[in-house]
Amino acid sequence: MVTLSGKVERWSTTELADRAARQTLGVVSVVNRLDYTFDDRALVGPGMITGIA
Numbered sequence: 001m002v003t004l005s006g007k008v009e010r011w012s013t014t015e016l017a018d019r020a021a022r023q024t025l026g027v028v029s030v031v032n033r034l035d036y037t038f039d040d041r042a043l044v045g046p047g048m049i050t051g052i053a
Contacts, residue, residue, distance in 0.1 A: 005033040
């Protein structure tokens, strides 16, 4: 089990961290308690995550 906690600048960063944790070999569950300062969902758009090529 992985617990993510703390504060990051953008909402999209919380999503990236969550995805990275879930894709890590051996991780069976993730509790995402990350908080963010700026909600960039309107800038990113539906279905798009920044930082992933």
